[in-house]
Ligand SMILES: Nc1nc2c(ncn2[C@@H]2O[C@H](COP(=O)(O)OP(=O)(O)OP(=O)(O)O)[C@@H](O)[C@H]2O)c(=O)[nH]1
Ligand SMILES: *[C@@H]1O[C@H](CO)[C@@H](O)[C@H](O)[C@H]1NC(C)=O
């Protein structure tokens with residue numbers, strides 16, 4: 305979500321591609337290989353650009369032995385272990401049709417076999433129709449929660465004159481959702497509040513699902529158990545560039561935070577994903593947060609709590625249009641170790657207009673139905689090559 309991308313519009317996309325080419329040339333000309341980290345001990349999980357089956361075969365044996373032993377038998381709850389985790393969707397009542405389609409696909413491709421509960425959140429009460437049509441899809445526990453008023457709406461200390469001027473300017477500039485107040489509420493909620501909701505307190509890991517997304521492959525392993533076993537905090541499938549006009553002062557705010565609280569920055573951070581010059585400027589790369597499998601204890605921890613409070617008090621979520629995608633990505637990239645961020649390469653995922661489609665052996669193993677040739681991974685607007693760089697893979 306966060307990144308409602310400008311890419312829907314060809315002219316802006318063109319401008320962006322030019323920008324990307326300039327950045328690429330700049331990298332080639334000015335960066336030395338030694339400036340980047342070498343492969344980490346977990347880099348085998350990330351693979352190379354030619355063959356990227358992220359999770360090695362022995363991992364399956366280790367994690368889901370009973371399930372794999374019965375790989376022809378798809379109809380039971382075959383796990384011997386279960387993670388402390390939930391599926392999660394934020395939605396409006398009007399999102400019902402897309403919500404039903406997404407839940408249907410997640411259940412078919414993953415959750416029918418694994419049986420994780422679902423939590424739905426909304427700043428209004430969910431309608432009876434919404435609850436009924438969602439609940440019939442799955443046999444796992446489903447709960448519907450209302451978001452506390454103060455976790456959603458614009459705080460009273462925000463200068464509304466300044467905020468509305470900011471919205472007007474962004475709308476005039478043609479920024480997608482630039483004039484929308486509800487979009488800003490949503491981005492701020494997803495950045496700093498969802499994991500505080502009472503319905504999420506029993507859980508550590510969540511898989512964020514939006515209405516109208518698609519899952520193209522069987523998920524025959526438990527990504528939540530994987531997160532725990534490999535000490536991961538944040539998992540993604542698609543990365544791309546943010547629209548700079550939505551975050552004019554975000555990076556300066558991040559830099560000020562880092563200066564004041566250097567102790568929260570991991571020495572093993574993923575700055576090479578976020579910046580071309582060691583942190584002076586933000587390259588706009590982020591993980592597309594409409595898909596996230598992540599550890600809420602990371603968001604709940606001291607470092608991210610301080611980080612979010614620092615960002616929030618500037619009012620940037622309202623005066624500008626800071627997305628939860630760059631906010632989460634910058635935090636994951638700086639406050640956790642780079643080897644705690646995971647690319648779920650085997651999960652085929654689509655949120656209009658982009659698709660991550662596994663290739664080669666992973667495509668076959670996952671019985672994927674997406675077009676391998678259309679995977680966004682190395683599209684000019686993708687930041688995957690920057691992520692590879694973090695892992696010592698130079699293209
Ligand atoms: N309850 C509620 N949910 C919202 C609201 N706005 C957005 N959402 C949800 O927040 C998530 C992100 O919103 P989207 O409208 O998909 O934003 P996006 O992905 O950036 O943009 P799209 O390209 O339009 O999908 C989705 O799960 C929406 O259902 C809102 O005002 N209220
Ligand atoms: C897997 O299946 C084989 C043959 O049915 C059986 O002998 C073995 O005990 C099973 N292993 C596990 C871990 O369930």
Ligand SMILES: *[C@@H]1O[C@H](CO)[C@@H](O)[C@H](O)[C@H]1NC(C)=O
Nearest residue numbers: 388389505506507508509601
């Ligand atoms: C699940 O995780 C949450 C958050 O860390 C924790 O409060 C809860 O006790 C955990 N539940 C179990 C059963 O471990």
Ligand SMILES: *[C@@H]1O[C@H](CO)[C@@H](O)[C@H](O)[C@H]1NC(C)=O
Nearest residue numbers: 345346532533534535536643
């Ligand atoms: C995860 O962290 C624990 C505790 O620090 C450690 O014992 C374990 O080896 C780590 N696992 C991996 C796969 O790095």
Ligand SMILES: [Mg+2]
Nearest residue numbers: 305514594655
């Ligand atoms: Mg969306």
